[in-house]
Amino acid sequence: MTSEPALLNRWRTLLASYNAVAAQLERALQDAHGLTMGEFETLDRLVAVSCEKRRMQDLAADMYLSQSALSRTVARLEKGGLVRRTLCEDDRRGVFVTVTEDGLRRHADARVTHRAILAEHLDASAA
Protein backbone atom coordinates (compact mmCIF):
# COMPACT_ATOMS: atom_id res chain seq x y z
CA MET A 1 0.00 0.00 0.00
CA THR A 2 1.30 3.35 -1.07
CA SER A 3 0.84 6.59 0.84
CA GLU A 4 -1.73 9.00 -0.52
CA PRO A 5 0.54 11.91 -1.46
CA ALA A 6 2.95 9.50 -3.13
CA LEU A 7 0.14 8.12 -5.24
CA LEU A 8 -0.92 11.59 -6.26
CA ASN A 9 2.63 12.38 -7.19
CA ARG A 10 2.95 9.31 -9.33
CA TRP A 11 -0.30 10.18 -11.06
CA ARG A 12 0.78 13.74 -11.75
CA THR A 13 4.05 12.47 -13.17
CA LEU A 14 2.28 9.90 -15.31
CA LEU A 15 -0.15 12.53 -16.54
CA ALA A 16 2.61 14.96 -17.41
CA SER A 17 4.85 12.39 -19.08
CA TYR A 18 2.08 10.87 -21.11
CA ASN A 19 0.68 14.14 -22.33
CA ALA A 20 4.07 15.55 -23.20
CA VAL A 21 5.07 12.57 -25.30
CA ALA A 22 1.63 11.91 -26.74
CA ALA A 23 1.20 15.49 -27.90
CA GLN A 24 4.53 15.45 -29.74
CA LEU A 25 3.87 12.03 -31.18
CA GLU A 26 0.44 12.95 -32.41
CA ARG A 27 1.73 16.09 -34.01
CA ALA A 28 4.78 14.52 -35.64
CA LEU A 29 2.96 11.48 -36.97
CA GLN A 30 0.18 13.65 -38.34
CA ASP A 31 2.44 16.21 -39.97
CA ALA A 32 4.90 13.76 -41.47
CA HIS A 33 2.72 10.78 -42.31
CA GLY A 34 -0.92 11.75 -41.93
CA LEU A 35 -1.43 9.22 -39.18
CA THR A 36 -3.16 9.46 -35.82
CA MET A 37 -1.35 7.98 -32.85
CA GLY A 38 -4.11 5.43 -32.63
CA GLU A 39 -3.75 4.62 -36.30
CA PHE A 40 -0.02 4.13 -35.94
CA GLU A 41 -0.36 1.97 -32.86
CA THR A 42 -2.92 -0.11 -34.69
CA LEU A 43 -0.63 -0.54 -37.68
CA ASP A 44 2.26 -1.30 -35.38
CA ARG A 45 0.36 -4.14 -33.78
CA LEU A 46 -0.82 -5.47 -37.10
CA VAL A 47 2.65 -5.44 -38.61
CA ALA A 48 4.08 -7.24 -35.62
CA VAL A 49 2.13 -10.34 -36.62
CA SER A 50 1.74 -9.61 -40.30
CA CYS A 51 2.37 -13.26 -41.08
CA GLU A 52 -1.11 -14.00 -39.79
CA LYS A 53 -4.43 -12.32 -40.14
CA ARG A 54 -5.86 -10.81 -37.00
CA ARG A 55 -9.44 -10.39 -35.96
CA MET A 56 -10.75 -7.15 -34.64
CA GLN A 57 -11.17 -8.53 -31.18
CA ASP A 58 -7.62 -9.83 -31.06
CA LEU A 59 -6.46 -6.38 -31.95
CA ALA A 60 -8.73 -4.77 -29.41
CA ALA A 61 -7.46 -7.08 -26.70
CA ASP A 62 -4.09 -5.40 -26.22
CA MET A 63 -5.17 -1.96 -27.33
CA TYR A 64 -6.22 0.87 -25.12
CA LEU A 65 -8.89 1.91 -27.62
CA SER A 66 -12.54 1.11 -27.18
CA GLN A 67 -14.10 -1.28 -29.64
CA SER A 68 -15.91 1.49 -31.41
CA ALA A 69 -12.77 3.61 -31.69
CA LEU A 70 -10.85 0.65 -33.05
CA SER A 71 -13.57 -0.06 -35.57
CA ARG A 72 -13.42 3.48 -36.88
CA THR A 73 -9.63 3.55 -36.81
CA VAL A 74 -9.46 0.43 -38.95
CA ALA A 75 -12.11 1.95 -41.20
CA ARG A 76 -9.93 5.02 -41.72
CA LEU A 77 -6.86 2.91 -42.38
CA GLU A 78 -8.83 0.88 -44.88
CA LYS A 79 -10.11 3.98 -46.63
CA GLY A 80 -6.48 5.08 -46.94
CA GLY A 81 -5.57 1.74 -48.45
CA LEU A 82 -3.20 0.77 -45.63
CA VAL A 83 -5.25 -2.13 -44.43
CA ARG A 84 -7.82 -4.57 -45.75
CA ARG A 85 -10.82 -6.03 -44.01
CA THR A 86 -11.95 -9.46 -45.07
CA LEU A 87 -14.69 -11.66 -43.74
CA CYS A 88 -13.66 -14.53 -41.57
CA GLU A 89 -14.97 -17.65 -43.28
CA ASP A 90 -15.01 -19.84 -40.21
CA ASP A 91 -17.05 -17.44 -38.15
CA ARG A 92 -18.69 -14.85 -40.32
CA ARG A 93 -19.28 -12.56 -37.39
CA GLY A 94 -15.56 -11.95 -37.26
CA VAL A 95 -13.49 -9.64 -39.44
CA PHE A 96 -9.88 -10.23 -40.41
CA VAL A 97 -7.57 -7.28 -40.77
CA THR A 98 -4.40 -7.42 -42.86
CA VAL A 99 -1.81 -4.80 -43.74
CA THR A 100 -1.35 -3.94 -47.41
CA GLU A 101 1.94 -3.23 -49.15
CA ASP A 102 1.22 0.47 -48.85
CA GLY A 103 0.49 -0.04 -45.21
CA LEU A 104 3.83 -1.72 -44.65
CA ARG A 105 5.66 1.15 -46.33
CA ARG A 106 3.82 3.87 -44.46
CA HIS A 107 4.40 2.05 -41.21
CA ALA A 108 8.10 1.65 -41.89
CA ASP A 109 8.37 5.38 -42.57
CA ALA A 110 6.31 6.40 -39.57
CA ARG A 111 8.23 4.03 -37.34
CA VAL A 112 11.31 6.16 -37.79
CA THR A 113 9.50 9.29 -36.70
CA HIS A 114 7.90 7.43 -33.84
CA ARG A 115 11.17 6.18 -32.43
CA ALA A 116 12.78 9.57 -32.86
CA ILE A 117 10.07 11.31 -30.86
CA LEU A 118 10.32 8.70 -28.13
CA ALA A 119 14.06 9.11 -27.90
CA GLU A 120 13.69 12.85 -27.75
CA HIS A 121 10.79 13.27 -25.36
CA LEU A 122 10.51 10.12 -23.31
CA ASP A 123 13.85 10.45 -21.57
CA ALA A 124 13.13 14.07 -20.79
CA SER A 125 9.97 13.21 -18.92
CA ALA A 126 11.31 10.08 -17.32
CA ALA A 127 10.22 9.00 -13.88
Add this chain to the structure above:
Amino acid sequence: MTSEPALLNRWRTLLASYNAVAAQLERALQDAHGLTMGEFETLDRLVAVSCEKRRMQDLAADMYLSQSALSRTVARLEKGGLVRRTLCEDDRRGVFVTVTEDGLRRHADARVTHRAILAEHLDASAA
Protein backbone atom coordinates in the same frame (compact mmCIF):
# COMPACT_ATOMS: atom_id res chain seq x y z
CA MET B 1 21.01 7.27 -24.05
CA THR B 2 18.56 4.43 -23.80
CA SER B 3 18.40 1.49 -26.16
CA GLU B 4 15.63 1.50 -28.73
CA PRO B 5 13.63 -1.52 -27.57
CA ALA B 6 13.84 -0.31 -24.00
CA LEU B 7 12.39 3.04 -25.01
CA LEU B 8 9.57 1.33 -26.83
CA ASN B 9 8.89 -0.75 -23.80
CA ARG B 10 8.75 2.26 -21.53
CA TRP B 11 6.37 3.93 -23.94
CA ARG B 12 4.09 0.94 -24.13
CA THR B 13 4.02 0.75 -20.35
CA LEU B 14 3.31 4.45 -20.05
CA LEU B 15 0.55 4.17 -22.62
CA ALA B 16 -1.04 1.22 -20.89
CA SER B 17 -0.80 2.67 -17.39
CA TYR B 18 -2.11 6.05 -18.39
CA ASN B 19 -5.04 4.76 -20.35
CA ALA B 20 -6.03 2.24 -17.71
CA VAL B 21 -6.09 4.80 -14.95
CA ALA B 22 -7.46 7.65 -17.04
CA ALA B 23 -10.36 5.60 -18.34
CA GLN B 24 -11.42 4.57 -14.85
CA LEU B 25 -10.96 8.07 -13.51
CA GLU B 26 -12.95 9.65 -16.29
CA ARG B 27 -15.76 7.18 -15.80
CA ALA B 28 -15.87 7.38 -12.03
CA LEU B 29 -15.68 11.17 -11.87
CA GLN B 30 -18.35 11.50 -14.52
CA ASP B 31 -20.74 8.98 -13.01
CA ALA B 32 -20.39 10.10 -9.43
CA HIS B 33 -19.85 13.84 -9.78
CA GLY B 34 -20.55 14.87 -13.35
CA LEU B 35 -17.00 16.05 -13.83
CA THR B 36 -14.53 15.50 -16.63
CA MET B 37 -11.00 14.55 -15.70
CA GLY B 38 -9.90 17.87 -17.11
CA GLU B 39 -12.53 19.68 -15.06
CA PHE B 40 -11.43 17.94 -11.90
CA GLU B 41 -7.75 18.61 -12.52
CA THR B 42 -8.59 22.25 -13.15
CA LEU B 43 -10.56 22.48 -9.92
CA ASP B 44 -7.79 20.66 -8.08
CA ARG B 45 -5.25 23.21 -9.17
CA LEU B 46 -7.52 26.11 -8.35
CA VAL B 47 -8.32 24.81 -4.90
CA ALA B 48 -4.65 24.29 -4.15
CA VAL B 49 -4.18 28.06 -4.16
CA SER B 50 -7.73 29.07 -3.33
CA CYS B 51 -6.40 31.83 -1.10
CA GLU B 52 -5.43 33.71 -4.24
CA LYS B 53 -7.08 34.32 -7.52
CA ARG B 54 -5.40 32.76 -10.50
CA ARG B 55 -5.24 33.97 -14.04
CA MET B 56 -6.05 31.69 -16.93
CA GLN B 57 -2.49 31.69 -18.12
CA ASP B 58 -1.14 30.73 -14.72
CA LEU B 59 -3.53 27.81 -14.75
CA ALA B 60 -2.58 26.87 -18.25
CA ALA B 61 1.10 26.90 -17.37
CA ASP B 62 1.10 23.68 -15.37
CA MET B 63 -1.76 22.05 -17.19
CA TYR B 64 -1.53 19.61 -20.01
CA LEU B 65 -4.58 21.16 -21.67
CA SER B 66 -4.34 23.54 -24.59
CA GLN B 67 -5.39 27.12 -23.99
CA SER B 68 -8.62 26.63 -25.90
CA ALA B 69 -9.45 23.49 -23.97
CA LEU B 70 -8.76 25.26 -20.70
CA SER B 71 -10.94 28.17 -21.73
CA ARG B 72 -13.85 25.89 -22.46
CA THR B 73 -13.25 23.82 -19.35
CA VAL B 74 -13.42 26.90 -17.18
CA ALA B 75 -16.50 27.99 -19.12
CA ARG B 76 -18.19 24.69 -18.31
CA LEU B 77 -17.20 24.93 -14.67
CA GLU B 78 -18.57 28.46 -14.56
CA LYS B 79 -21.83 27.41 -16.17
CA GLY B 80 -22.11 24.78 -13.46
CA GLY B 81 -21.52 27.42 -10.81
CA LEU B 82 -18.31 25.84 -9.52
CA VAL B 83 -16.09 28.67 -10.56
CA ARG B 84 -16.31 32.39 -11.22
CA ARG B 85 -14.52 34.42 -13.84
CA THR B 86 -13.79 38.03 -13.00
CA LEU B 87 -11.90 40.64 -14.93
CA CYS B 88 -8.40 41.38 -13.76
CA GLU B 89 -8.41 45.08 -12.93
CA ASP B 90 -4.68 45.57 -13.28
CA ASP B 91 -4.52 44.09 -16.74
CA ARG B 92 -7.93 43.83 -18.25
CA ARG B 93 -6.74 41.38 -20.84
CA GLY B 94 -6.42 38.83 -18.07
CA VAL B 95 -9.18 36.86 -16.40
CA PHE B 96 -9.15 35.74 -12.79
CA VAL B 97 -10.66 32.42 -11.86
CA THR B 98 -11.92 31.66 -8.37
CA VAL B 99 -13.63 28.63 -6.89
CA THR B 100 -17.10 29.12 -5.44
CA GLU B 101 -18.47 27.49 -2.30
CA ASP B 102 -20.25 24.95 -4.46
CA GLY B 103 -17.00 24.34 -6.28
CA LEU B 104 -15.20 23.63 -3.05
CA ARG B 105 -17.83 21.14 -2.00
CA ARG B 106 -17.93 19.32 -5.33
CA HIS B 107 -14.18 19.17 -5.37
CA ALA B 108 -14.00 17.79 -1.87
CA ASP B 109 -16.46 15.07 -2.82
CA ALA B 110 -14.76 14.25 -6.09
CA ARG B 111 -11.37 14.20 -4.41
CA VAL B 112 -12.41 11.13 -2.48
CA THR B 113 -13.38 9.28 -5.64
CA HIS B 114 -10.23 10.46 -7.34
CA ARG B 115 -7.92 9.15 -4.63
CA ALA B 116 -9.80 5.89 -4.46
CA ILE B 117 -9.40 5.23 -8.17
CA LEU B 118 -5.71 6.06 -7.98
CA ALA B 119 -5.21 3.70 -5.10
CA GLU B 120 -7.06 0.98 -6.92
CA HIS B 121 -5.70 1.27 -10.43
CA LEU B 122 -2.37 3.04 -10.21
CA ASP B 123 -0.62 0.38 -8.19
CA ALA B 124 -1.96 -2.31 -10.46
CA SER B 125 -0.41 -0.73 -13.52
CA ALA B 126 2.78 0.36 -11.81
CA ALA B 127 6.05 0.44 -13.65
Add this chain to the structure above:
DNA sequence: ACGCATAGTATGCGTGTGCAAATAATTCAG
Protein backbone atom coordinates in the same frame (compact mmCIF):
# COMPACT_ATOMS: atom_id res chain seq x y z
C1' DA C 1 -3.50 61.01 -29.90
C1' DC C 2 -2.52 57.41 -33.53
C1' DG C 3 -1.11 53.23 -35.51
C1' DC C 4 1.21 48.95 -34.98
C1' DA C 5 3.02 44.95 -32.79
C1' DT C 6 2.02 41.98 -28.96
C1' DA C 7 -0.39 39.52 -25.03
C1' DG C 8 -4.56 37.18 -22.96
C1' DT C 9 -8.88 34.78 -24.03
C1' DA C 10 -12.46 33.07 -26.68
C1' DT C 11 -14.59 30.85 -30.79
C1' DG C 12 -15.35 28.28 -35.51
C1' DC C 13 -14.29 24.13 -37.27
C1' DG C 14 -13.04 19.48 -38.01
C1' DT C 15 -11.76 15.24 -35.78
C1' DG C 16 -11.36 11.21 -32.60
C1' DT C 17 -13.47 9.21 -28.72
C1' DG C 18 -16.63 6.47 -25.54
C1' DC C 19 -21.18 4.84 -24.45
C1' DA C 20 -25.27 2.80 -25.73
C1' DA C 21 -28.15 0.89 -29.18
C1' DA C 22 -28.40 -1.42 -33.65
C1' DT C 23 -27.06 -5.03 -36.83
C1' DA C 24 -25.38 -9.54 -38.22
C1' DA C 25 -24.02 -14.23 -37.38
C1' DT C 26 -23.74 -18.22 -34.26
C1' DT C 27 -25.10 -21.31 -30.61
C1' DC C 28 -28.11 -23.71 -27.87
C1' DA C 29 -32.51 -25.12 -25.44
C1' DG C 30 -36.69 -27.43 -26.25
Add this chain to the structure above:
DNA sequence: CTGAATTATTTGCACACGCATACTATGCGT
Protein backbone atom coordinates in the same frame (compact mmCIF):
# COMPACT_ATOMS: atom_id res chain seq x y z
C1' DC D 1 -36.26 -26.63 -36.67
C1' DT D 2 -37.63 -22.33 -34.26
C1' DG D 3 -36.75 -18.76 -31.08
C1' DA D 4 -33.99 -16.91 -27.22
C1' DA D 5 -29.46 -15.84 -25.63
C1' DT D 6 -24.68 -14.74 -26.97
C1' DT D 7 -20.73 -13.01 -29.61
C1' DA D 8 -18.49 -9.78 -33.13
C1' DT D 9 -18.65 -5.53 -35.16
C1' DT D 10 -20.64 -1.21 -36.62
C1' DT D 11 -23.20 3.10 -36.10
C1' DG D 12 -25.92 7.26 -33.86
C1' DC D 13 -24.97 10.62 -30.83
C1' DA D 14 -22.97 13.94 -27.85
C1' DC D 15 -18.73 15.72 -26.17
C1' DA D 16 -13.88 17.27 -25.31
C1' DC D 17 -9.91 18.32 -27.72
C1' DG D 18 -6.33 20.95 -30.75
C1' DC D 19 -5.32 24.20 -34.35
C1' DA D 20 -5.95 28.35 -36.51
C1' DT D 21 -8.29 32.56 -36.15
C1' DA D 22 -10.83 36.43 -34.26
C1' DC D 23 -11.36 39.55 -30.65
C1' DT D 24 -10.19 42.78 -26.93
C1' DA D 25 -6.80 45.17 -24.24
C1' DT D 26 -1.79 46.95 -23.44
C1' DG D 27 2.47 49.02 -24.60
C1' DC D 28 5.28 51.65 -27.39
C1' DG D 29 7.24 54.52 -30.95
C1' DT D 30 6.27 58.78 -33.36
